[in-house]
Amino acid sequence: MSSTVKDTARDKLFLISTYVYVAIALILVAYPLIYILSASVSNPKYVGSGEMWLFPKGLTFEGYQIVFANTKIWMGYANTILYTVIGTAVNLLVTIPAAYALSRKDFVGRNFFMGMFMVTMFFGGGLVPTYLLVKGLGLMNSIWAIILPSAASIWNIIVSRTFFQTSIPKELQEAAQIDGCTNMRMFLKIILPLSMPIVAVMALFYGVGNWNSYFSALIYLHEESKYPLQLILRQILVLQEMSAQTGGSLDASTASALNNKAEIAALVKYAVIIVSTLPIIAIYPFLQRYFVQGVMIGSVKG
Template identity: 60%
Template structure:
């Protein structure tokens, strides 16, 4: 018979729980404040935002910023480009990461430790920016979508985590039984391994997807055609335009023109920030249930 007597909490336990609760509340407020501020600033009169009068709740509410955003073709074009780059890039990432990780998890793979060692070497040694640019240029990928998705086709860290998931989660006996029944390696991978690997697939898809969605450095380096700019590059141009308007070295006519444009920037920049992060905020809750399981199981064995 189990003893169901409730264990009394000591004074130290109560103090510890109270301290943890206070810490969690403070951490939550610190995390939420920037998001609340951006939402409020996107709805507020830019004059109140610039003067510091608006610090939490909206003041002088106006929808003019979002009206301009929805009418701006550059923003919508950047949005469309970013969605395309994210979907294509994430698909390529998973198409490379999953088979590679599965192959490295197979005990019969000859020389897999050497392969893994060479791959891990790239985590510490990089060719550098200029050689990477010359390589992309030599392959004829400048000003193409491939310059954004091929150089980042795989992450060694994600391959290692996925390999560990396969080794610790997929029953080896199930694979051996399928092979005895005549299944090929491709059949085992597609019919058995992948259906049992949804947690790690969801986690890797989210990792890669967020990386592509937030990326702008590759576009800054490899793209010169503005019609191909992702949303983050459009947002960057808006913020850079604001910095230029405050530069005292520009001519009077240029400064006046930039000042007028700055008023437009002040209205829409916070709205663009919110619009650019909204898809990730919407997608994450649907993948959250896979997140802890996929990362924790995948990190049990290095």
């Protein structure tokens, strides 16, 4: 008797529909990425006229030459790497221990503290009180004005707490306590090594957020030498657009010059997008395995 199960017509239809749906989703996600990458190395006149709609046309690297010739770009890269590394380390230092403590049923007052954390998800002081607090603490124009106000995300604490509750066996903790292991040693030697998937996921979440953050720097930083990459790129885009729109009389030569500036501004815009997102795209494949494990928290337990 054959063990092979034949698919019914309905099963085949469902399978075909699934492939069609996934293909459409892939196109919708991949097309903007391919378009931006192609536009950053294509002649601006082909991009503006719509002749370039997928692959590069009129290959040119002028946009990247303009971007990387600007020394502020490298300064912004260095600042952003510094802010991202230190910020992510502080985020993890706050989030992981807090989540583990809240996951322990023997932690007295955990429901009270969890309730206080939940309140902050629905109510906030707003920009002005936060600004006054940062200013009152003397953090203005410093790295800590960017890192400390966003040191923890309550949502990430909840996700991490769920991981500890569902993925770390209670019996393992009890056995460690019976053997005389202190809470701190148990966390560092037993719990933390078993929690690398959630640590990697939180590092990815916080790292991407810190890399893309610009609003805090816009509010709290006054010296250009401390600007992160996103703020430097914003300046470049604004200056390029202003330069493209500046002109005097609209004679033929002036109109041609303005049009050329507008094309260069568009080329720089696409190059800037690639420059700012490429590092995160390059790092993600190394964390993808942990990310998949992390998003499966609480799903299926054997």
